[in-house]
Amino acid sequence: MGNRYIRIFDTTLRDGEQAPGATLNRAEKLEIAQQLAKLHVDIIEAGFPIASPDDFEAVKAIATQVEGPRIAGLARAVEDDVRACWDAVRVAGLPRIHTFISTSPVHMKYQIRKTPDEVLADTRAMVTLAAELARQHPEADVEFSAMDASRSDPEFLAQVLDCAVQCGATTINVPDTVGYALPLEFGDFIRELYRLAPSLRDVHVSVHCHNDLGLATANSLAAVRAGATQVECAVNGIGERAGNASLEEVVMAIRTRGEYFDCETGVVTTEIARTSRLVSTLTGYQIQRNKAIVGRNAFAHESGIHQAGVLNEASTFEIMTPADVGLTDNDIVLGKHSGRHALRAKLAELGYTLSDAELGDAFKKFKDVADKKKRVTVLDLEALVSEEIREREDHFTLKSFVNQSGSSIIPTSQVEVLARGEVKKGRSFSNGSVESVFAAIDDAVGITGSLADYQVRAISSGKDSLAEVRVAVEVNGRSFNGQAVSFDVMEASAKAYVRAVNNAAAAGEV
Numbered sequence: 001m002g003n004r005y006i007r008i009f010d011t012t013l014r015d016g017e018q019a020p021g022a023t024l025n026r027a028e029k030l031e032i033a034q035q036l037a038k039l040h041v042d043i044i045e046a047g048f049p050i051a052s053p054d055d056f057e058a059v060k061a062i063a064t065q066v067e068g069p070r071i072a073g074l075a076r077a078v079e080d081d082v083r084a085c086w087d088a089v090r091v092a093g094l095p096r097i098h099t100f101i102s103t104s105p106v107h108m109k110y111q112i113r114k115t116p117d118e119v120l121a122d123t124r125a126m127v128t129l130a131a132e133l134a135r136q137h138p139e140a141d142v143e144f145s146a147m148d149a150s151r152s153d154p155e156f157l158a159q160v161l162d163c164a165v166q167c168g169a170t171t172i173n174v175p176d177t178v179g180y181a182l183p184l185e186f187g188d189f190i191r192e193l194y195r196l197a198p199s200l201r202d203v204h205v206s207v208h209c210h211n212d213l214g215l216a217t218a219n220s221l222a223a224v225r226a227g228a229t230q231v232e233c234a235v236n237g238i239g240e241r242a243g244n245a246s247l248e249e250v251v252m253a254i255r256t257r258g259e260y261f262d263c264e265t266g267v268v269t270t271e272i273a274r275t276s277r278l279v280s281t282l283t284g285y286q287i288q289r290n291k292a293i294v295g296r297n298a299f300a301h302e303s304g305i306h307q308a309g310v311l312n313e314a315s316t317f318e319i320m321t322p323a324d325v326g327l328t329d330n331d332i333v334l335g336k337h338s339g340r341h342a343l344r345a346k347l348a349e350l351g352y353t354l355s356d357a358e359l360g361d362a363f364k365k366f367k368d369v370a371d372k373k374k375r376v377t378v379l380d381l382e383a384l385v386s387e388e389i390r391e392r393e394d395h396f397t398l399k400s401f402v403n404q405s406g407s408s409i410i411p412t413s414q415v416e417v418l419a420r421g422e423v424k425k426g427r428s429f430s431n432g433s434v435e436s437v438f439a440a441i442d443d444a445v446g447i448t449g450s451l452a453d454y455q456v457r458a459i460s461s462g463k464d465s466l467a468e469v470r471v472a473v474e475v476n477g478r479s480f481n482g483q484a485v486s487f488d489v490m491e492a493s494a495k496a497y498v499r500a501v502n503n504a505a506a507a508g509e510v
């Protein structure tokens with residue numbers, strides 16, 4: 001349908017993971033990457049390999065195991081970064097080295113302390129190196145980004161971008177790193193760059209917009225109108241500060257207004273809702289209710305006039321349907337008589353691959369839920385299975401807890417935590433019952449966590465719904481999210497807290 005194909009470059013696992021508290025372990029990153037492959041994004045930016053050995057291994061694992069999308073790693077325009085990036089991504093079917101350097105006056109002077117000439121020289125040297133490494137693989141390519149491009153002098157920026165093209169970069173990214181751009185201006189800026197650097201016509205121009213002024217999606221779309229053929233974005237719009245352009249908004253805007261843009265993407269939009277839930281669960285980042293496309297209320301019509309209109313003819317008040325983004329068959333599915341085979345088949349259909357032991361555990365949990373609820377829905381299954389996936393790499397597991405509370409007693413709690421293979425006990429007397437469970441976990445693990453956020457919600461409707469608890473816990477001044485589900489709010493709270501402690505452990509803080 002569209003004349004131009006817009007590449008969707010997903011940075012949920014790199015920029016998205018840089019959102020405060022959104023730490024993901026390797027198993028979680030792999031699970032998200034597999035889902036991004038089902039969503040048919042074109043490029044997955046899997047991480048920043050030089051940042052830590054864990055990052056390196058996660059990028060390499062994704063490059064090894066995830067098929068379909070191109071796998072990119074990020075690298076500063078520094079030799080060690082570029083080489084580490086290549087070592088991590090070279091095993092992919094379609095590898096990409098993504099290297100960057102700052103080009104704005106304020107960044108050159110205060111952040112990297114280099115003159116414009118030095119920036120130009122580094123660009124030449126590092127893009128040349130990246131292109132040389134990429135030649136070892138028939139499908140590898142190189143992307144270059146000019147950090148803080150939107151606040152750079154256009155003439156100088158065009159010179160740097162042209163240099164990157166001459167040295168072998170085939171995708172040139174123009175980031176609005178600090179979310180400063182405005183849509184009309186940003187579109188003009190991209191057109192100006194095409195005029196100043198005609199070599200950009202021979203490559204893919206990309207944009208990477210941040211949402212500090214709530215304009216990330218609008219700026220990305222303005223750039224597409226101006227000729228850009230790659231958009232960098234993240235699921236649910238997560239990322240540094242106010243986040244990145246949200247993948248679902250960019251994709252659905254291009255699809256819904258395809259005639260205006262005369263463009264299309266390759267994204268399988270019916271996978272959007274599931275991808276959004278998975279990212280929300282594993283990062284612990286709740287989605288605001290009125291979030292475009294994936295918020296709980298995105299397709300809810302409240303006024304009677306609207307409801308009547310939609311019943312007569314959906315297009316009266318709906319520019320897209322819930323089915324377009326995969327919000328239809330969440331009900332179903334399994335009941336208490338469903339067996340292990342049915343569960344395995346349903347999970348495979350949802351895209352989860354579990355080992356036999358994990359399937360055994362998931363089946364026990366499933367039976368427990370099926371005993372208490374008539375219908376086990378897709379949402380329930382996702383909630384149960386994501387716990388199995390995450391426990392693959394856990395340092396700490398909650399074994400048991402006892403909590404006593406009431407209006408006339410001081411709440412007391414005792415917990416047992418399996419801590420790196422050893423059972424540790426903890427206890428506490430506290431003011432609130434939830435607080436006392438958390439303090440008992442601190443006692444068992446030997447940390448002092450401070451609770452920064454605590455939220456409870458129902459996974460589905462009805463009194464028999466599973467409860468979902470999300471916490472943000474500060475450990476040594478850093479924030480870590482945790483999420484868990486259970487029929488019992490107190491148990492979900494304890495598990496969510498232990499999950500946050502695991503994320504802190506993965507980051508080396510426990």
Ligand code: MN
Pocket residue numbers: 015177208210239240
């Ligand atoms: Mn960014």
